[in-house]
Amino acid sequence: MSASARDHDRWADSLGAWLLGALPDDEAREFAAHLEECPVCGQDAASLRVAADALPASAPSLPAPPELKARIMAVAEREAQLLAAAGEGADQAEAAPRPARGRLRRLSLRPALVLPVTLALLVIGGVAGLLGEQLLHDDARTVSARLDPSVAVPGARADLEIREDRAVLVARRLPAPPQGRVYQVWLDRGGSTPEPTSALFTTRGDGSASVAVPGSLRGVRQILVTDEPTGGSTLPTRRPIISVTPA
Numbered sequence: 001m002s003a004s005a006r007d008h009d010r011w012a013d014s015l016g017a018w019l020l021g022a023l024p025d026d027e028a029r030e031f032a033a034h035l036e037e038c039p040v041c042g043q044d045a046a047s048l049r050v051a052a053d054a055l056p057a058s059a060p061s062l063p064a065p066p067e068l069k070a071r072i073m074a075v076a077e078r079e080a081q082l083l084a085a086a087g088e089g090a091d092q093a094e095a096a097p098r099p100a101r102g103r104l105r106r107l108s109l110r111p112a113l114v115l116p117v118t119l120a121l122l123v124i125g126g127v128a129g130l131l132g133e134q135l136l137h138d139d140a141r142t143v144s145a146r147l148d149p150s151v152a153v154p155g156a157r158a159d160l161e162i163r164e165d166r167a168v169l170v171a172r173r174l175p176a177p178p179q180g181r182v183y184q185v186w187l188d189r190g191g192s193t194p195e196p197t198s199a200l201f202t203t204r205g206d207g208s209a210s211v212a213v214p215g216s217l218r219g220v221r222q223i224l225v226t227d228e229p230t231g232g233s234t235l236p237t238r239r240p241i242i243s244v245t246p247a
Contacts, residue, residue: 225240
């Protein structure tokens with residue numbers, strides 16, 4: 001195979017990403033240089049340019065609501081915990097059988113396929129954005145939490161994002177728990193002691209954190225957060241650093 005053909009095979013499936021501005025800067029510069037030398041890619045780019053330029057106007061742009069980040073981070077953290085429990089390699093696909101020599105062929109999307117696929121993804125994304133924003137703002141409300149003075153550093157705060165009877169606790173500039181300890185969420189239903197939950201979390205480097213409150217909020221008088229030994233506790237060992245009344 002000639003050097004020109006190898007270069008074309010390398011870049012053939014990058015056309016759609018380049019037209020949509022999704023390539024990293026260094027790859028975008030290399031691809032632009034390739035277009036000047038490859039008549040096939042140059043012709044494909046010219047035929048799709050008009051359609052690609054029209055795509056931003058095909059669906060309205062919607063700003064992401066602030067609740068979305070908290071919910072996404074809560075889901076990501078739960079998935080990370082599941083992967084950690086499953087052990088190393090749980091997120092790796094099984095190796096596919098190696099194809100016989102001489103039959104390996106790189107697949108690429110031709111312009112006739114790139115445009116319909118791109119349009120379909122944009123339509124699906126636009127519909128999902130509209131539905132997501134409607135769901136997040138439907139009966140959604142935010143309740144400010146009270147922070148213990150020991151953790152109330154400048155800028156620190158915590159809010160409970162509630163929709164129906166579910167909630168996500170979102171903290172900002174919260175100090176990390178002491179070494180060897182984690183934050184644990186408790187539900188106070190008016191009994192003698194708060195109920196422990198499986199919601200354990202720590203803070204990110206900037207002091208932010210988000211955690212989904214397990215179960216329903218029905219009958220919950222207060223949501224509390226204490227720092228507990230790694231793995232959590234069945235009874236609180238410290239006084240709450242965060243408390244919030246859902247109602």
